[in-house]
Amino acid sequence: xxxxxxxxxxxxxxxxxxxxxxxxxxxxxxxxxxxxxxxxxxxxxxxxxxxxxxxxxxxxxxxxxxxxxxxxxxxxxxxxxxxxxxxxxxxxxxxxxxxxxxxxxxxxxxxxxxxxxxxxxxxxxxxxxxxxxxxxxxxxxxxxxxxxxxxxxxxxxxxxxxxxxxxxxxxxxxxxxxxxxxxxxxxxxxxxxxxxxxxxxxxxxxxxxxxxxxxxxxxxxxxxxxxxxxxxxxxxxxxxxxxxxxxxxxxxxxxxxxxxxxxxxxxxxxxxxxxxxxxxxxxxxxxxxxxxxxxxxxxxxxxxxxxxxxxxxxxxxxxxxxxxxxxxxxxx
Amino acid sequence: xxxxxxxxxxxxxxxxxxxxxxxxxxxxxxxxxxxxxxxxxxxxxxxxxxxxxxxxxxxxxxxxxxxxxxxxxxxxxxxxxxxxxxxxxxxxxxxxxxxxxxxxxxxxxxxxxxxxxxxxxxxxxxxxxxxxxxxxxxxxxxxxxxxxxxxxxxxxxxxxxxxxxxxxxxxxxxxxxxxxxxxxxxxxxxxxxxxxxxxxxxxxxxxxxxxxxxxxxxxxxxxxxxxxxxxxxxxxxxxxxxxxxxxxxxxxxxxxxxxxxxxxxxxxxxxxxxxxxxxxxxxxxxxxxxxxxxxxxxxxxxxxxxxxxxxxxxxxxxxxxxxxxxxxxxxx
Numbered sequence: 001x002x003x004x005x006x007x008x009x010x011x012x013x014x015x016x017x018x019x020x021x022x023x024x025x026x027x028x029x030x031x032x033x034x035x036x037x038x039x040x041x042x043x044x045x046x047x048x049x050x051x052x053x054x055x056x057x058x059x060x061x062x063x064x065x066x067x068x069x070x071x072x073x074x075x076x077x078x079x080x081x082x083x084x085x086x087x088x089x090x091x092x093x094x095x096x097x098x099x100x101x102x103x104x105x106x107x108x109x110x111x112x113x114x115x116x117x118x119x120x121x122x123x124x125x126x127x128x129x130x131x132x133x134x135x136x137x138x139x140x141x142x143x144x145x146x147x148x149x150x151x152x153x154x155x156x157x158x159x160x161x162x163x164x165x166x167x168x169x170x171x172x173x174x175x176x177x178x179x180x181x182x183x184x185x186x187x188x189x190x191x192x193x194x195x196x197x198x199x200x201x202x203x204x205x206x207x208x209x210x211x212x213x214x215x216x217x218x219x220x221x222x223x224x225x226x227x228x229x230x231x232x233x234x235x236x237x238x239x240x241x242x243x244x245x246x247x248x249x250x251x252x253x254x255x256x257x258x259x260x261x262x263x264x265x266x267x268x269x270x271x272x273x274x275x276x277x278x279x280x281x282x283x284x285x286x287x288x289x290x291x292x293x294x295x296x297x298x299x300x301x302x303x304x305x306x307x308x309x310x311x312x313x314x315x316x317x318x319x320x321x322x323x324x325x326x327x328x329x330x331x332x
Numbered sequence: 333x334x335x336x337x338x339x340x341x342x343x344x345x346x347x348x349x350x351x352x353x354x355x356x357x358x359x360x361x362x363x364x365x366x367x368x369x370x371x372x373x374x375x376x377x378x379x380x381x382x383x384x385x386x387x388x389x390x391x392x393x394x395x396x397x398x399x400x401x402x403x404x405x406x407x408x409x410x411x412x413x414x415x416x417x418x419x420x421x422x423x424x425x426x427x428x429x430x431x432x433x434x435x436x437x438x439x440x441x442x443x444x445x446x447x448x449x450x451x452x453x454x455x456x457x458x459x460x461x462x463x464x465x466x467x468x469x470x471x472x473x474x475x476x477x478x479x480x481x482x483x484x485x486x487x488x489x490x491x492x493x494x495x496x497x498x499x500x501x502x503x504x505x506x507x508x509x510x511x512x513x514x515x516x517x518x519x520x521x522x523x524x525x526x527x528x529x530x531x532x533x534x535x536x537x538x539x540x541x542x543x544x545x546x547x548x549x550x551x552x553x554x555x556x557x558x559x560x561x562x563x564x565x566x567x568x569x570x571x572x573x574x575x576x577x578x579x580x581x582x583x584x585x586x587x588x589x590x591x592x593x594x595x596x597x598x599x600x601x602x603x604x605x606x607x608x609x610x611x612x613x614x615x616x617x618x619x620x621x622x623x624x625x626x627x628x629x630x631x632x633x634x635x636x637x638x639x640x641x642x643x644x645x646x647x648x649x650x651x652x653x654x655x656x657x658x659x660x661x662x663x664x
Contacts, residue, residue, distance in 0.1 A: 161589025
């Protein structure tokens with residue numbers, strides 16, 4: 001393995017997670033809250049600070065090693081152009097993030113060469129390199145959580161698309177979401193029925209749980225507990241979200257025919273209540289030519305985005321060619 | 333231009349069309365009915381015969397030229413694996429076509445090296461090389477006619493997918509088709525509301541035009557004439573098909589973010605009645621990051637598949653790299 005040591009950073013709406021990735025092993029993890037409301041300068045400062053700490057931790061733990069030339073690999077929320085390293089656009093959850101010259105700013109702060117890609121795209125690269133899609137040349141990774149994003153890899157290359165905007169699987173129109181507003185401003189998109197917040201909203205609609213005392217459950221996690229305890233409306237909210245996602249992914253599989261579809265993100269921990277209708281709906285939609293397509297849970301958890309971000313330095317910009325990486329976590 | 337002279341053959345369910353493609357110019361066109369019910373041997377014999385005639389016509393018209401080494405490029409209905417040159421699967425409209433070793437059989441008959449790809453994939457290659465997507469690196473071609481197929485090109489490479497099955501855009505589940513059976517055996521797919529036969533069926537459902545005397549209109553062309561003459565149910569059938577296609581393509585554009593979406597196939601001649609709702613629905617679905625995406629009519633008509641099939645010999649298997657081709661038709 002000749003890839004340089006990388007500090008990989010996963011920049012999300014609520015937290016920034018970073019670790020060293022050396023010879024494919026993720027280590028010296030750190031996690032801090034994202035100063036999401038404080039603007040781009042604060043976020044950049046936090047990224048630089050956490051990266052500095054990872055470098056220091058790594059160098060302290062291997063004092064005999066000569067100081068290496070570190071590189072920085074970032075997977076960030078927002079539409080990230082990997083060619084220019086800029087934030088093309090971002091939702092309001094990261095104030096002022098759109099337009100940030102992400103890689104240039106981090107290089108200026110750390111003196112280290114930096115590459116960046118969208119966080120879900122990094123996730124897809126990670127699972128393709130070392131996770132559930134390892135060994136395939138084409139895969140579709142779907143992260144279902146606060147939003148529903150995707151990353152499609154064909155012939156070992158991540159598809160980033162015009163304006164680096166590819167992967168917005170949550171914005172497929174679907175029958176189950178008809179009439180429901182989508183965070184993008186549109187109507188009837190998958191995300192409006194199948195994201196975490198959408199599951200919660202569906203439950204609130206079903207039980208009328210929006211009285212003056214406020215809703216009885218306010219997080220997807222609480223709702224999952226209710227569902228596990230057998231509450232029917234909570235169960236139905238997850239079932240309907242799983243079914244909508246499975247159906248949409250079956251349709252996308254008919255269009256892309258990848259070797260494998262990998263499902264990650266927070267909702268993928270929701271259990272059989274969500275997975276069973278998801279699988280069923282997925283398989284129902286597949287045309288004969290595509291049948292037998294493998295649908296798998298993601299394997300690397302939060303490390304996927306770090307491994308994917310680090311791979312920007314080991315296997316070409318957004319390629320999974322000629323690289324063997326392993327996670328320090330689930331795979332070893 | 334150093335590409336060899338190619339006989340390009342477009343094998344459809346009703347007709348086989350062939351022509352020479354030399355230095356990017358399509359010429360010496362021939363068209364014969366497909367012996368679709370007579371089995372693979374008959375179809376292969378017809379392909380070989382029409383290719384022989386094109387070669388003879390070309391050589392007669394240029395008697396001074398030394399006899400070139402001809403290659404054969406085929407775009408065929410059915411799922412075609414371009415690596416093996418076999419028909420992976422096909423609908424019943426081509427009896428016994430599935431399983432045919434297409435390129436090997438044609439080489440055996442003609443003594444000429446042969447390459448093959450799916451006909452809609454050939455169409456996509458043709459439009460990318462010399463038509464509406466010329467000059468782009470990524471494009472989505474959709475052919476809307478008897479079925480609804482697609483070809484997606486990214487980084488100048490046609491995506492063929494696992495089992496060469498990519499491109500089945502007609503088999504996206506869509507709200508407008510809920511409850512309608514799809515030719516694939518599934519339910520509620522785009523093709524069930526937006527293909528030519530689906531438009532006809534929608535009209536028949538709307539007017540109850542299925543009495544003992546049989547339906548008043550029995551082809552999409554007749555229905556288009558009725559719509560042009562102002563009959564409201566005929567107009568609504570086209571409008572609803574256009575809207576369903578546009579909405580689905582907007583969703584796919586959010587996932588793939590190509591540089592351009594190109595619409596061809598028989599329905600693309602249906603006029604503003606179909607195009608206006610198609611464009612409107614397409615643009616309505618686009619997320620901000622994808623907005624401004626160009627939606628264009630195909631330019632090359634039936635020559636697209638020939639140019640695409642010929643390109644299998646000039647620009648790598650399914651690539652549009654380093655090739656400049658022009659149509660002998662609309663572009664000159």
